[in-house]
Amino acid sequence: MHTWTTRVPSPRRLSGAYIGLGVLYVAAMLGLAGSSALPEDFMAAEAARFAFGLFGVSAAVRAARLPHLPRRLRQAWAAVAGCFAVLVVSAPVLLVIGTSETADAVIHVIFVVALLIALQLFPLARTSRRGQVKTAVDALTVLVGGSMVLWYTAFDPLLQSGRLTVDVTVSAVLYPIGDLALLFSVSRALLRGADDTARRPLRLLTAGTLVLFLGDAVNGYLDAHDLMLGSNWQFYWWITTDALLAAAAVEQSRPFLTKTARPGLRMGRFLPFLAVIVAHAMMFEAAVKSGDFSPWGGLALGGAALSALVLYRQTLVQRESDEQALTDPLTGLANRARFRATSNKSLGKGATAVLVIDMNSFKEINDTLGHKSGDLVLVEFAEVLRRCVPASGLPCRLGGDEFAVVLSDLGSAQQAYEIAGRLAAALGPVAIDGKLITLAASIGVAVSAPGELTHDELVHRADLAMYKAKALGPETRWAVWQESLEMAA
Incomplete structure (x- = not known):
């Protein structure tokens, strides 16, 4: 048993891999800043992506070989290593055939x-x-919202201008469509939740996917409005994505504490709401730009208000459902x-x-006074716990007459003993149905x-002490x- 006299710190130190990744990222950004946007200067960007490819392959292969990870998760990291291998192989290919926008697009x-x-392989x-089904519907909501952004900012302006050539289509349309598929996948994972072993890396993978989508969407907008300033700037987005994916592989190699499944990550719950907000904002902007606010502007505002009310009600229902799923109905614990x-x-x-905590003589109370009085005793006991x-x-109430308490972030073990003593002192006679x-x-x-x-180990020890x-x-x-x-047991 451990007893602490001082507060126990839990610092998270940056590993050498993170430091190396940061140095590589800064060097890549400085290299891009010193090169022009001309095709002959693309090799600086390709060299940076090659370096990230080597780093990413190494980190992803290491994650794929971790024996404690689930088999499916190891397969996922092997596939991520394949993503980085694309960057490694592409560099010598481009040296032979020469750099071009078409080659970069492929x-x-x-x-x-x-x-x-x-x-798709992440568990x-x-x-x-x-x-x-609920997760799929929410993810589809995000996908539809992203598709509306793509249509409004890139595809429709290209159709109107008549400049929908093959090269423009690839950069302005096909890029974001591929990114939308990625967005759907990470939205589904965020909304449903990942195995705990993949939870932290999934956050970085999600961030990388969002950066990729944003960069390609901006590229599509500039292409559609004939505002392209050169293509070198897009490598900033791509290299940032490479860095985030490599960081996710490094994060997967860090030790984890539990193997239990986690519910959906909180940040994922807001994605469908954000998609609806963006869609209505674009409709309102289109109505304003048309110069004829009536009737489309009013309809857009009314639709936004109705959607906000429906989404707010859905949030309240979801919150109530979550609370019920985690709350004992009798005691409220x-x-x-x-x-x-x-x-x-x-x-x-x-x-x-x-x-x-196990109540003493509760069976006798139920047998002599009835289950109604027994329920009142449990409620009264819960009030003592709250105080x-x-x-x-x-x-917490674990079931029947069994209760428990979790005490977090202790400065010393003595704090737990004091609460146990306080609880023991608070128990005594109470009036139940006049008795x-x-x-x-x-x-x-x-x-x-x-x-x-x-x-499970901690609860087992507490059980032995309770007996x-x-x-x-x-x-x-x-x-x-x-x-x-332990020996007595």
């Missing part, structure tokens, strides 16, 4: 397709059939699912304690240093886990 399309295949959190999720999150950040557990802690009933419980306490134990407390008699007692309890 390489870029191959890179996007390879990345799209890799994203997502398990969910029900209805949950899969957190349920077992939230208990596990909070414990896992806390163990990854700092020192954590778990209290496992004794600080705001930083989480009181005096004594609340008593057995409390087991276990503490983990940052990253020392998993959730030790229960063996001391029917009165309220609390005990702390010790190694001797």
